[in-house]
Amino acid sequence: MRLVTYRRTVNEESRLGALVDDLVVDLQWLGDAAGIDLPADMLDFIDLGPQAVKSATELLNTYREDWPVGVAIPVQNVKLLAPIPRPRKNIFGIGLNYTEHVAESAKSLDTSPDLPKQPVIFSKPPTTVIGNGDAIEHNAKITQQMDWECELAAIIGTRAKRVERKDALQYVFGYSIMNDISARDNRRSGQWIYSKGQDTYAPFGPCIVTADEIGDPQNLKLWLTVNGVEKQNSNTAYMLFKVDELIADISQGITLEPGDIIATGTPAGVGAGRTPQEWLWPGDVVECHIEGIGSLRNPVVAV
Template identity: 65%
Template sequence: MRLVTYQNRARTDAARLGVWIDDRVIDVARLAASAGAELPDSMLGLIDAGPGALALLAELCARHAGQWPAHTSLWLDNVRLLAPIPQPRKNIFGIGLNYVEHVAESSRSLDTSAQLPAQPVVFSKPPTSVIGPGDAIEHNARITRQLDWEVELAVVIGRQAKGIAEAQAMDHVFGYTVINDISARDNRRAGQWIFSKGQDTYCPMGPCIVTADEIPDPHDLALTLKKNGELKQDSNTRHMLFKVPTLIADIASAITLEPGDIIATGTPSGVGAGRTPQEWMVPGDVIEAWVEGIGLLRNPVVSI
């Protein structure tokens, strides 16, 4: 299923949980109520509710496919898609230098080591950095002149993980989404990345979460990024240095992963810092990050 957090464009409703099916968004809580059942009206609520809730939702969608009960569906054009998890409970886990070619380009342009990391390189992005499809990436020229892009596959955790083996790691995955790991390259501080990567609007996310059953192999997905329609990044998740189970087990060896936690798994080569000459995002640009099987995340860049 493609799960979304949405608002009705015609009203100022609070954000609600939906299922994106063809050209419609089906409201999860209202669909359940129409069948005399109950399901959460938020993404975190659904994740917390566990596999049984997801199974009930799948059964209801199959039962009513194409014939949605009254007041349960909206045309896609009539909704505004938000970040699937608009307010994560804690920082997003980011993974640096997780594609071999990106390690090489970073060593040339960002003074990082040319040696492949022996362990995952983990940083974080605060919840306040999250924005959704269509929301603006803020360019503050007083703070940065080197605003860069990074398309990434992101993993959403479905149940608590602590001290688990890699062999069990995938059992803890709820689904996948797209993240653009925006980075102010001139804001790195003594090797610490959180100010560079954690500023407001620096974590576009969306357009949906695709449940894990729909993506049996997260290590065979094309991913691209375009700036103003021009292809900048073009790769495949098979080129990850550390695969998803390794990332989950590594983080969970010391930090408890909880339902709703998000891991952005790293970016391939083609970032602006690695280009010759270097290239940065500026106000007026439109950035499109895409991952196969999940969808397109489009955001404009604006001056503040």
């Protein structure tokens, strides 16, 4: 399934839907029509576990050619929000997780040229999250070096504590796209949370694709454009630490819970690593694309 959080009008509460062709199918309303209780919220749905995915998938297949009245809405008539508009906890970010990005960062960002021996973990607060089409805020009083980072996001589906790598992917609910916006001139004594944790610095979406539809998360093309010009182009196959390794590593000391998000790192091609360096400015439009998931488009605006 391709799950979204949407609303029809500005004044309405957000709701859980499934993207089917060019329609958003409201899962709670579909469940009501079939006599099955399904929640109207993404996190509540994730909390229900694999059985909810199975039940919802069966419902969508059953009614696909004959939706109950009012259940299916043309996607152009709704606003898609971030799939999880307000995560319960900080997002787990992974730094220096593609070989070529390690090299470009060492040249321009004073990081080590050596490949990390363990995942480099930081975090982004829930207030960083925005959805597809929402504006990334550029505050010139704070930064003159706003950068982009296209990343695969893994969303945890079941509680994971000290799991083994061989079992780790069983804990994934689904995958999405995240742009790890970074103010390179806001790093503080090697700490990244302020440079990566400012408001609007985690564009996320447009949907969550459930893990059963992705199959192998380590064989997905990902690329990024700024104003239509390609800046990044790679494949998740080139991650240093694969998704299963990241889950196993983090869960040894930090319990992962349903709805937790891991942004798995970015490949080479960031603005800081280019010659000359390039940055995002008000008026720019940045787009992230990941094979099998979709596109995430955000304008940059001055604040």
